[in-house]
Amino acid sequence: MRFEYAPAPESRSVVTLRDSYGLFIGGEFVGGSSVFKTISPATEEVLAEVTHGGPEDVDRAVAAARQAYERVWSVMPGRDRGKYLFRIARLIQERSRELAVLETLDNGKPIRESRDVDVPLTAAHFFYHAGWADKLGYAGFGPSPRPLGVVGQVIPWNFPLLMLAWKVAPALACGNTVVLKPAETTPLTALLFGEICQQADLPPGVVNIVTGDGSTGHALVAHPGIDKVAFTGSTEVGREIARMCAVSGKRLTLELGGKAANVVFDDAPVDQAVEGIVNGIFFNQGHVCCAGSRLLVQESVADEVLEALKRRMATLRLGDPLDKNTDVGAINSRAQLDKITDLVAAGDAEGAQRWAAPCPLPERGFWFPPTVFTEVSQAHRIAKEEIFGPVLSVLTFRTPAEAVEKANNTPYGLSAGVWTEKGSLILWMASRLRAGVVWANTFNRFDPASPFGGYKESGFGREGGRHGLEAYLDGPGGGDV
Ligand code: TAP
Numbered sequence: 001m002r003f004e005y006a007p008a009p010e011s012r013s014v015v016t017l018r019d020s021y022g023l024f025i026g027g028e029f030v031g032g033s034s035v036f037k038t039i040s041p042a043t044e045e046v047l048a049e050v051t052h053g054g055p056e057d058v059d060r061a062v063a064a065a066r067q068a069y070e071r072v073w074s075v076m077p078g079r080d081r082g083k084y085l086f087r088i089a090r091l092i093q094e095r096s097r098e099l100a101v102l103e104t105l106d107n108g109k110p111i112r113e114s115r116d117v118d119v120p121l122t123a124a125h126f127f128y129h130a131g132w133a134d135k136l137g138y139a140g141f142g143p144s145p146r147p148l149g150v151v152g153q154v155i156p157w158n159f160p161l162l163m164l165a166w167k168v169a170p171a172l173a174c175g176n177t178v179v180l181k182p183a184e185t186t187p188l189t190a191l192l193f194g195e196i197c198q199q200a201d202l203p204p205g206v207v208n209i210v211t212g213d214g215s216t217g218h219a220l221v222a223h224p225g226i227d228k229v230a231f232t233g234s235t236e237v238g239r240e241i242a243r244m245c246a247v248s249g250k251r252l253t254l255e256l257g258g259k260a261a262n263v264v265f266d267d268a269p270v271d272q273a274v275e276g277i278v279n280g281i282f283f284n285q286g287h288v289c290c291a292g293s294r295l296l297v298q299e300s301v302a303d304e305v306l307e308a309l310k311r312r313m314a315t316l317r318l319g320d321p322l323d324k325n326t327d328v329g330a331i332n333s334r335a336q337l338d339k340i341t342d343l344v345a346a347g348d349a350e351g352a353q354r355w356a357a358p359c360p361l362p363e364r365g366f367w368f369p370p371t372v373f374t375e376v377s378q379a380h381r382i383a384k385e386e387i388f389g390p391v392l393s394v395l396t397f398r399t400p401a402e403a404v405e406k407a408n409n410t411p412y413g414l415s416a417g418v419w420t421e422k423g424s425l426i427l428w429m430a431s432r433l434r435a436g437v438v439w440a441n442t443f444n445r446f447d448p449a450s451p452f453g454g455y456k457e458s459g460f461g462r463e464g465g466r467h468g469l470e471a472y473l474d475g476p477g478g479g480d481v
Helices: 055-073 078-094 096-107 111-132 160-173 188-199 214-222 235-248 270-286 299-313 334-349 400-407 423-430 465-470
Strands: 023-025 028-030 034-039 046-052 150-154 177-181 207-209 228-232 251-255 261-264 294-298 353-356 371-374 391-397 415-419 437-440
Touching: 023 055, 023 188, 046 188, 055 150, 055 177, 055 207, 055 214, 078 096, 078 111, 078 160, 078 188, 096 111, 096 160, 096 188, 111 160, 150 160, 150 214, 160 177, 160 188, 160 228, 160 465, 177 214, 188 207, 214 235, 228 235, 235 251, 261 270, 261 400, 270 299, 270 391, 270 415, 294 299, 294 400, 299 371, 299 391, 334 353, 334 391, 391 400, 400 423, 415 423, 423 437
Parallel strands: 150 177, 150 228, 177 207, 228 251, 261 294, 261 415, 294 391, 371 391, 415 437
Antiparallel strands: 023 028, 023 207, 034 046, 353 371
């Protein structure tokens, strides 16, 4: 049975968009050398003009962060730093509707996800790290671990506000100050976060936000006044940053790409597993570093699982991201849409069988239907490369050993999922899968207390939990390279 849904649009009026935004430096919004436009990927309308930070702007931001570090933040008792972080967390909760609508406008993700996942997890990260600020001496890094100094942070566009929280909250809790560079296509929630810092009376210069493109990120990473670099993004750019940091002696953490296996055994409850597969690859249009983009299904149940999966995919609602009934929103940019389209064409050319959910695509904006490839071999590009879109590659296996071998046959190692009723099989698999996170009978679950990060080309260092603090402290065991 198919239900008809009436439109249920979230109101845009909770957000007041300015025509243009400056850089957030030293507690103030200031002008810069040039500007660029940020658009809504769902409609291609221009949302606002944003300042492009050049090397001289990065220099100003690093100077403001250094001053705030030396004069205020590093000498402030942890319990007082914690009070600021608690205040920021509460303001995020108070302004959650505004943040969710702005995130959806600028990124294209469904409001259901920004409202129920991105923003609540962002607040949770600030609450969690606020609690650590006065207890760092008990975290296992020595009695009085020291902060590192000024941290340069560069983040991608898939979870703009949440990635900001993963970076800023632990850095501040540990007594560091930050200069953050959001992605070019999604700067707006970071700038609203700047307003929240003002509202929280955070001392000027503790948080600085310099918007721009890759060249701005490069200038930040290269700046001699930075003590540590924290980067989330592609493996390609991560490699370049690792080379730059290696010769400068800067501390570094890298959170990079992934090509996770979601492994379904023949005793798994099919309906539950199908929900997990859908959440694993179609959540956030598949723009998820830990997305379950390779489905490994046991051969004896492959037909049954695929049939149930296609039935479920046919019910996914793609369209206006601000509609509360929407499951699949817009692809974040034309460049990303082109990348997805190219890799899907490579899948066709290499002989895999493509099936797409029958969703009508809106005329304007950037869209791609939820897609599944069968007849995929491990040598196909769609089985090896990160597509970062709503495209699933299906492979089969016969034995647990074959599942492990195929799951680990990737240069990445960020996450994996296992679906079975047998606890012993879950533990057997978890100890053999080379992935930073292994989910059992669930997928894409996040919690600020749980460390997240990768092996191999997925990067190094952990974010979240006690382990995540280590990357921002200079105590014994502190630091990560
Ligand atoms: P990238 O192209 O690597 O961009 C990430 C950030 O780095 C952006 O802010 C980008 O700026 C900036 N940047 C680009 N070139 C730079 C350079 N030479 N020096 C310094 N900064 C530079 O990645 P993306 O396409 O935005 O994001 C998708 C990738 O991120 C995927 O591979 C995904 O798996 C990964 N990711 C990983 C995680 C974790 S936790 N492991 C989480 C989310 C995403 P502009 O965008 O403004 O050009």
